[in-house]
Amino acid sequence: MRKATLYQFSLPMEAGIILRYQRLKTRDGFLVHVQENGREGWGEISPLPEWSHETPEQAKTAAVAWLQRWCLNQNLDLQPEDLLPSVAFGLSCALAELRGELPEEADYRKVPLCTGDPDEVILRLEKMNGQKVAKVKVGLYEAVRDGMVVNVMLEAVPDLRLRLDANRSWTRLKAEGFAKYVNPDYRRRIAFIEEPCQTREASLAFARETGIAIAWDESVRETNFIVEAQEGVSAIIIKPTLVGSIARCRQLISEAHRLGLEAVISSGLETSFGLTQLARIAHWLTPDTLPGLDTLDLIQSQLIRCWPGSVIPCVTLDKLETVWSHGCRK
Numbered sequence: 001m002r003k004a005t006l007y008q009f010s011l012p013m014e015a016g017i018i019l020r021y022q023r024l025k026t027r028d029g030f031l032v033h034v035q036e037n038g039r040e041g042w043g044e045i046s047p048l049p050e051w052s053h054e055t056p057e058q059a060k061t062a063a064v065a066w067l068q069r070w071c072l073n074q075n076l077d078l079q080p081e082d083l084l085p086s087v088a089f090g091l092s093c094a095l096a097e098l099r100g101e102l103p104e105e106a107d108y109r110k111v112p113l114c115t116g117d118p119d120e121v122i123l124r125l126e127k128m129n130g131q132k133v134a135k136v137k138v139g140l141y142e143a144v145r146d147g148m149v150v151n152v153m154l155e156a157v158p159d160l161r162l163r164l165d166a167n168r169s170w171t172r173l174k175a176e177g178f179a180k181y182v183n184p185d186y187r188r189r190i191a192f193i194e195e196p197c198q199t200r201e202a203s204l205a206f207a208r209e210t211g212i213a214i215a216w217d218e219s220v221r222e223t224n225f226i227v228e229a230q231e232g233v234s235a236i237i238i239k240p241t242l243v244g245s246i247a248r249c250r251q252l253i254s255e256a257h258r259l260g261l262e263a264v265i266s267s268g269l270e271t272s273f274g275l276t277q278l279a280r281i282a283h284w285l286t287p288d289t290l291p292g293l294d295t296l297d298l299i300q301s302q303l304i305r306c307w308p309g310s311v312i313p314c315v316t317l318d319k320l321e322t323v324w325s326h327g328c329r330k
Contacts, residue, residue, distance in 0.1 A: 003035040003071070003327035004034045004035070004067040006030050009303060012025070014297070019050040029045055029047065030045040031090075041093070041097030041099070044089075044241075044274035045060075045087050046241060046269075047059050047086040048086075048241060052241070052268075054086060063083075064324050066087070089245060096246055102284070106282075107280075110296075111135050111291070112128075122153060132157055135163040136149060138169075143174050144177070146178050162191060163191050163192060163215075164196075165195075166197075172197055191234065194214070195214070195218050213232055213235075214233055216235075220237060220252065221242050234262060239266045242268050253285050265282040265292070267292060269295050272305060276305045
């Protein structure tokens with residue numbers, strides 16, 4: 001017997017969360033539940049507005065079509081990796097759990113995310129054991145302010161490594177302006193800047209000229225992206241909800257590691273449910289790299305599976321709407 005169910009969720013976001021051009025008030029998506037021969041698996045399908053190409057409605061349609069064929073054992077030629085990224089990721093997680101392929105062990109360590117006052121993150125870092133890594137969003141304000149924040153954090157925490165994220169927001173001139181404000185002695189402690197400039201070529205030139213390493217993020221999701229060794233590139237950022245199936249993520253990670261690059265599993269604003277699965281994937285596929293999963297507090301409710309130690313209220317399964325369900329014998 002195979003059975004599949006699709007549940008819909010809508011969780012309130014914290015006030016003031018803006019993605020590119022719109023304010024995000026709720027985090028919307030679906031949980032998929034598959035069952036076969038007494039085993040079960042779950043996955044989250046939650047396209048990210050402004051970043052995912054697919055809408056929630058398109059994701060729902062694609063998921064239902066695939067699940068219908070799966071229930072009838074008629075989808076042998078269509079694998080999850082062939083689907084829309086958010087659908088591919090959610091379905092592949094559900095199948096991996098069903099088959100016992102997704103390890104239970106997880107990396108629940110979080111790289112603190114700084115989007116405003118650096119003092120709060122500095123206090124969190126002082127309480128961290130072992131490797132100290134933090135992430136700072138840059139490009140939202142003037143380059144001089146970004147440079148000052150970086151200097152303050154690196155000076156306050158001598159063993160800190162910083163990951164910066166510019167989201168392609170800088171022109172080449174602004175990126176160079178930022179580099180001028182960073183103490184030259186601190187540049188080697190910047191692990192990387194994610195896509196500092198508006199084009200890959202400009203970002204590569206920035207890395208060569210400043211000695212500040214960069215990482216590919218948006219580029220990883222483009223159809224023509226190839227993992228390759230390039231001067232100044234130290235890492236690739238993998239957001240599975242935007243990249244696709246576990247198999248696709250695993251392929252990218254293997255290629256990066258083969259070339260000596262770091263691969264970082266990162267959040268696409270998933271719920272606590274999706275974040276706990278990302279923590280498991282990170283422990284499994286990138287055990288030597290801290291994942292970038294510090295987005296739990298941006299959503300006002302957790303979802304069924306809670307993050308260890310979090311006191312955020314949790315929405316249970318009985319509160320979700322069932323939007324599609326089907327069961328049949330093979």
